[in-house]
Amino acid sequence: MEQVLRLKGESYDEVVTRAEHSATSPKRVRRADAERNRAAIIEAAAGVLAEQGCTVDVREIAQRSGVGMGTLYRHFPTKEDLLGTVxxxxxxxxxxxxxxxxxxxxxxxxxxxxxxxxxxxxxxxxxxxxxxxxxxxxxxxxxxxxxxxxxxxxxxxxxxxxxxxxxxxxxxxxxxxxxxxxxxxxxxxxxxxxxxxxxxxxxxxxxxxxxxxxxxxxxxx
Amino acid sequence: MEQVLRLKGESYDEVVTRAEHSATSPKRVRRADAERNRAAIIEAAAGVLAEQGCTVDVREIAQRSGVGMGTLYRHFPTKEDLLGTVxxxxxxxxxxxxxxxxxxxxxxxxxxxxxxxxxxxxxxxxxxxxxxxxxxxxxxxxxxxxxxxxxxxxxxxxxxxxxxxxxxxxxxxxxxxxxxxxxxxxxxxxxxxxxxxxxxxxxxxxxxxxxxxxxxxxxxx
DNA sequence: CTTCAACCGGAGCACTTGCTCCACTAGGCT
DNA sequence: AGCCTAGTGGAGCAAGTGCTCCGGTTGAAG
Structure with missing residues (x-):
């Protein structure tokens, strides 16, 4: 399902925050808690990646950002996507x-x-x-x-x-x-x-x- | 069993070949086929390690040397032992x-x-x-x-x-x-x-x- | 306040990888 | 030649890791 969406060029990543959601943008808005979680994940990932390199365990990133695996993979459909963003x-x-x-x-x-x-x-x-x-x-x-x-x-x-x-x-x-x-x-x-x-x-x-x-x-x- | 032997300082690695088994040496002798296999393992491991670094799969070394996993681990009780020797x-x-x-x-x-x-x-x-x-x-x-x-x-x-x-x-x-x-x-x-x-x-x-x-x-x- | 879709968490699946177990084979001494 | 045991092979176990599934929760629109 997520796969299909991404192939259609409508990835979850393209959802924009409320602030930047101008009238002309056709993108969806992310909920406030989702936005917070996304930021927390990126922050935590940056720290772990700095310390351990690209071979990190995704569980550790989820744990350090105080978020479940499901949440992490909702925001970044692949470990490589997360690494790329960070x-x-x-x-x-x-x-x-x-x-x-x-x-x-x-x-x-x-x-x-x-x-x-x-x-x-x-x-x-x-x-x-x-x-x-x-x-x-x-x-x-x-x-x-x-x-x-x-x-x-x-x-x-x-x-x-x-x-x-x-x-x-x-x-x-x-x-x-x-x-x-x-x-x-x-x-x-x-x-x-x-x-x-x-x-x-x-x-x-x-x-x-x-x-x-x-x-x-x-x-x- | 193998563990106990190693702790006693009597590791399989200390077994010597027939040729170098002088009268004064108290070490056991390795059988001819065992000696051949050991050499094949080391040779294969050197090749794989050169190409892929230390993160190789032990199975690949065994396969390339035409030897089973059991044989490999009989000669080298640990992956680290094998890497060290090679x-x-x-x-x-x-x-x-x-x-x-x-x-x-x-x-x-x-x-x-x-x-x-x-x-x-x-x-x-x-x-x-x-x-x-x-x-x-x-x-x-x-x-x-x-x-x-x-x-x-x-x-x-x-x-x-x-x-x-x-x-x-x-x-x-x-x-x-x-x-x-x-x-x-x-x-x-x-x-x-x-x-x-x-x-x-x-x-x-x-x-x-x-x-x-x-x-x-x-x-x- | 109500409603509901977006969102969440984490158990669990599939696959990899280091290592073990044991039934079977064969080298070498007598 | 026959015996005995060192030696063999590979199925399988346990732990690690990327990723999914789904029942439960919650932000926010009306």
Missing amino acids: LEREFATWTSEARQAATATEDPRAALEEFFEQALVNQAHHRAVVERYCENWRHPAQTCGQPLVRIIDELRERAQRAGKLRPDITTDDLALLLAALSQTVQMTPVDKPWLWRRQLRVCLDGLNCEHAAPLPVAERH | LEREFATWTSEARQAATATEDPRAALEEFFEQALVNQAHHRAVVERYCENWRHPAQTCGQPLVRIIDELRERAQRAGKLRPDITTDDLALLLAALSQTVQMTPVDKPWLWRRQLRVCLDGLNCEHAAPLPVAERH
Whole structure:
């Protein structure tokens, strides 16, 4: 039944809250308690996903949000739907905070470094977010890191024009570097942040070494 | 029964093969077919672990080695026992090949670079090995990467004495870098090896940048 | 206040996965 | 050759997990 509704493009997710239910909207309204529960589920899910990654037990999310399994699956017909909704929100937060850090700095080189620092500090402890971001490289079908990559592209352009970044570095290089460093942050104990900061320092230095060896390109081998 | 035997320090694993059963050894001998099966299990497990990581289904290992579940669990009383045995072997291979690559090169700097290159080429596609190596940082109880770290330590010493490696780089920095790069290799598609090679190049360059910013230390914050 | 559809909760189903049990087989000693 | 026991295989158990079903509840329209 729910399946049929979703196939018809009339998923429960498209129901709107009372506040945003303008006269022109044909969508149904969600009841107040349903709205509250939905928010509670998303909030709880975000916490559990941050701690345990994508392999969480759905029961735990339901329990922590004070809601039954039926309620949870009424709002999100699939575990993947729930993860998608929550992670989209988390990615948006991650992106906006990183953009803020990057644009607040004048110097192109400092902006690039500030971007990495903030991106790693803010969200790299969110296990599920990092899992998703890294999966993009194996299975490039998803698009979850797109806005983040766009920021990286701007930063790269500015820094290279200012001569503060090796000209042969690509946006992909930087995006992949962010993925690798995110995993490094997750590997290191929370009480020893200097471990990953040293890695970051080494990588940033390597990004502008003057008499460096040329980077390998596709044609090698 | 098997449990009791293991607690007494008389595990089935301690049974020796006919060949190595010297007159002085008090151990039992394994039957020829048992020996063959054990080898087949280890071989099959290595393959499956390389492809799928530590989350494999034990049934698949049994099936691929042409052996029943009972046989598998007779040789390895626990999945973890099997993983331990197999991964120990894989780590030994990884280590010896990396050592060979490192010691075959005269120049200290080149040796360090050759070590990373070979370490990543040889075993970084073995998912389970990388998983284990990286877990060492979260839960430093295990000792699986110990010999590898010892090689890294020697390489660091040589390179720093020759002035070809920043003096503030520690062995931990390099070991963590190897972990991060191993994960990078796994993230990148197999048919695009230049992606991770470029990362490696950047990191290696960063390891000897001359006017680099000082590395963060424990006291920061 | 009444009414009722939207909503709720959680027991339970289906499937996966680590591991066990036991009837049966066959290697190796005499 | 015959015996004995180490060894074998796979059905099945128990626990975990994604998801469903349905009787009971409640927000909100009239």
